[in-house]
Amino acid sequence: MLIKRPADIRSSEITDKKLYLNRRDFVRTAAGTAVAAATGVLGAEAFLRAAEPAVHGRKLANVQKSPFSTTEKLNTWEEITTYNNYYEFGTDKESPSMLSRNFKTEPWTVAVDGECNKKAVYHLEDVLKGQVLEDRIYRHRCVEAWSMVIPWVGFPLANFIKRCEPTSNAKFVEFTTMYDPAQMPGTRLPPAFGGLHWPYVEGLRMDEAMNSLAILGVGLYGEVLPNQDGAPFRLVVPWKYGFKSIKSIVKIRFVMKQPLNTWQDQAANEYGFYSNVNPDVNHPRWSQATERRIGEFFKRKTLMFNGYGAQVASMYAGMDLKKNY
């Protein structure tokens, strides 16, 4: 077949050969780099890496039983220490178990600040001094619609708050997680790639913080808390989605205004301040009506306030929980 070519291309319209070759080189180099970077990311996750359960730690002494504990079947040590959302150590569930191994939790200090009389930097030993440790076997409901039953060891947050002597201005308590990029590879992910804004911040209303279910957790299965579970000490508020139970706390501040918690900051339409477990308010992208208990096939119905309504529902009387999600 014959192709007719126009005879009237002016020489000025023809791109200089050197120029177009350069452009080709550039396009090729750019495309090559992009392909290499993409395949690097994809290759690294080609097969799941096997997580390793935490090594067992020091046994905690004189741990009391608690009437707040559930009698449901416990999730195993292996499950609780290999399936973690702790984004400071990576966004894969297995990452924290592998990347938090060398996290330094001793010595540990907690700064108490804001609207209170006892502002100070406390050593963890001082925080724990005089506290009676309790076993608190709680249901843990993740916002991702899975759940576990976890035997925490801790003491009521209220006990610690009383020692700080908050003033009448203190309406909320703000908690902050340790932020150390050198030890926490997950924090090096830039926000452009979906990384959170560090440090991780959470908050409770004063009455929520004083509720007897809210504890500061220091142990798991009667032993000191493994790093991937928020060592050396963390918040546990079982009627709220898991992300409210902030890990590895370095700062507690009493404030007048409602703190902006990290997940609300990340996506306010998906995560609110209260984040009470609520089967009637769905996450915009998935249902919260059911949950998968880790280790089970069939899903369970999610309970209002994660089944802790008797202890906490009165705090939200008259509040529109669809609005205050």
Place this chain on the structure above:
Amino acid sequence: MARGAVAARPSESEWRSVPRKVIRGGRLLKAAIFLASLIPAAWLLWAALTGHLSANPLSDVTNETGIWTLRFLCITLSVTPLRRLTGWNGVIRFRRMIGLFAFFYGTLHLLTYVILDRFAGLDFPNGIVAWRTVRDLTISVGKDVYERPFITLGFAAFMSMVPLAATSTAGMLRRLGGRNWQLLHRLVYVTAIAGVIHYWWGVKADVQRPLAYAVVVGLLLAFRMVWARGYFRAAAPKGRRVAASNPDRQPWGSGAVEAVKNAEPREP
């Protein structure tokens, strides 16, 4: 070779003159690719049965089958660029099989979602083996597809693969005619784009992986556009760019004609 020059497609006799050994080599390679494509499924099955997945193996199986669908889609889409850039026209004979593996993993992904996510969340007031179960499952899936945009998109991506798989045989290609077939099979671009967005909308915060797939799919599609404008053609290896340098061919050509030629009549 100048751009305007006409290059002949290989004639029947030229194809026939390809040494037997080369053809047999191609078959061996094809068998090897077939077996390799089954490795992810086999590995996943093994890992699930022996406890080598995470504490939430059901979620892992769902995620992994989805990711492998995307991977096979990317491989399918790289056949044409690979062929164009290297002049290795024989690579086209593996494309259908790889594309069908994308469909295979996509089907597994859909099934895991239906069973592990939907079926496992039903109530079973009349027991598991009951008409009620079938009805409830249908409603549950339908409602989910309707209500959740990321599921809608994933479902659309899967559905877009169905006609492609159904018309993947040499017979269907002949019946549709090369041009129609080719037009239809460009649906795979939609599959890949919808698949990547489905993945993107499914992650909670860290978008590195969906982004990586977006880059790969983007480049593979961009290559086609750039190629259509004659950009890389001068760079293609000389001597072997028989089909590639023919300006009479459809600009986005995906080698349907060669695919017919290479089609082995009795293939699954």
